[in-house]
Amino acid sequence: MELKFDKYNEFRIKSLFGRYITNESILQLTEIPPYSEAGKSSNNLPIYYLKLGSGPIKILIWSQMHGNESTSTKALFDALSYFLHIDKKHLSDFTLHIIPILNPDGALLYTRENFNKIDLNRDASSLSQNESVVLRDLYDKIKPHYCFNLHDQRSIYSVADTNKPSVLSFLSPASDTNKSETNSRITSMKVISSINKELSSLIKGHMSRYKDDYNPNCVGDTFQSLNTPTLLFESGHFDNDYNRENTRKYMCFALITAITSITTNEYKKIDYSDYYKIPENTTYLSDIFLRNVLINTGIKEYRTNISIMYKEVLDISSNKIKLEPFIDKKGLLKNMFGHFEIDFTNNDGIFKNDDNLLNNLLKNIN
Ligand SMILES: [Zn+2]
Incomplete structure (x- = not known):
């Protein structure tokens, strides 16, 4: 052809x-x-x-x-x-x-x-x-x-x-x-x-x-x-x-x-x-994949992987689609990757497992 x-x-x-x-x-x-x-x-x-x-x-x-x-x-x-x-x-x-x-x-x-x-x-x-x-x-x-x-x-x-x-x-x-x-x-x-x-x-x-x-x-x-x-x-x-x-x-x-x-x-x-x-x-991909994030629950500390996805939301005022991140899942998440990835293995920041987790993580990756 x-x-x-x-x-x-x-x-x-x-x-x-x-x-x-x-x-x-x-x-x-x-x-x-x-x-x-x-x-x-x-x-x-x-x-x-x-x-x-x-x-x-x-x-x-x-x-x-x-x-x-x-x-x-x-x-x-x-x-x-x-x-x-x-x-x-x-x-x-x-x-x-x-x-x-x-x-x-x-x-x-x-x-x-x-x-x-x-x-x-x-x-x-x-x-x-x-x-x-x-x-x-x-x-x-x-x-x-x-x-x-x-x-x-x-x-x-x-x-x-x-x-x-x-x-x-x-x-x-x-x-x-x-x-x-x-x-x-x-x-x-x-x-x-x-x-x-x-x-x-x-x-x-x-x-x-x-x-x-x-x-x-x-x-x-x-x-x-x-x-x-x-x-x-x-x-x-x-x-x-x-x-x-x-x-x-x-x-x-x-x-x-x-x-x-x-x-x-x-x-x-x-x-x-x-x-x-x-x-x-x-279906192994997420929008943002964070590896080995150090989490503190108040009782214990552990490292985990976190998959963040974007929700696509129509913004009527601009007629554009906005991407709103949310935590999709946490855990071992074997085989998973991200379109964008960050490895926190050498990052000593401790993240509280609370309502601000997403915002605190995003501050660290921007
Ligand atoms: Zn379709």
């Missing part, structure tokens, strides 16, 4: 930035085709839909089913810009049917769930929510040849038994409890393997795959079980990039690769067993 990743700065949509991406953010874009409305959300916001290309291969793509998972949405727009401005030759091969923000209420509130506090990715069989019905109706109408299900994953995800953050994760969802290797699953596995192959030199060791337990309430599993090859894409965290702008770039490359590989039939040359060679996800 001849992919022009080196032109990323030319086609990246620069007006989309940061974690807070809403209907308003995407309405301002002028670089892409106009939207129509696929339907209304639970709180009556428009669910926008757009189409790119005029070819016979139909790919249905949706993002932000979880409202606070915006990185893949930014990546998706970058990828559309690539096909519109850099590599136009496939526009007559494919038609991309796109819902960039399936859960606009959750996006506005910066929540995973929709306005009714329902996780849309557990609503695929009951279809109790407007958003679920909109997606299912579009699927039934379009009859896509492929589905791309776009998400963000939390910063806890690591790659197998390493301390490497999982920047990108994928899944070819199961279509039944036996995890049968159906044609649809195998096709998805091949496309994911072609992404892994194309990107491995760029983010070596930072790609992983999800476990494939079947859940009929998940949208991906449902479409896979209807024999439409379906791929789950997850944008992860790396280093100090809390805006996930770096991850966005690699997710964009993954989307471009998947669409090009499908369009050119490149993926058909791949042995699907390559999929199983992609390491599985683990």
Whole structure:
């Protein structure tokens, strides 16, 4: 595949930035085709839909089913810009049917769930929510040849038994409890393997795959079980990039690769067993990991490891996401690592195990 990743700065949509991406953010874009409305959300916001290309291969793509998972949405727009401005030759091969923000209420509130506090990715069989019905109706109408299900994953995800953050994760969802290797699953596995192959030199060791337990309430599993090859894409965290702008770039490359590989039939040359060679996800990471902190309980002193996580909170006044640290767990925390780590082994400071512990620790690491 001849992919022009080196032109990323030319086609990246620069007006989309940061974690807070809403209907308003995407309405301002002028670089892409106009939207129509696929339907209304639970709180009556428009669910926008757009189409790119005029070819016979139909790919249905949706993002932000979880409202606070915006990185893949930014990546998706970058990828559309690539096909519109850099590599136009496939526009007559494919038609991309796109819902960039399936859960606009959750996006506005910066929540995973929709306005009714329902996780849309557990609503695929009951279809109790407007958003679920909109997606299912579009699927039934379009009859896509492929589905791309776009998400963000939390910063806890690591790659197998390493301390490497999982920047990108994928899944070819199961279509039944036996995890049968159906044609649809195998096709998805091949496309994911072609992404892994194309990107491995760029983010070596930072790609992983999800476990494939079947859940009929998940949208991906449902479409896979209807024999439409379906791929789950997850944008992860790396280093100090809390805006996930770096991850966005690699997710964009993954989307471009998947669409090009499908369009050119490149993926058909791949042995699907390559999929199983992609390491599985683990959850060994925390945002800040403190080793061997000396704690005094009033009765005894001991050293322990402390995992600090950030809660992402929407600040309405600035329309930005603020990171609020909290102590997630303490203890041996075997196998755990941090995106940021400090070893207190040679630090003789004694920390009281009280309500001020977090503040006192943070003073020591800033
Ligand atoms: Zn998600």
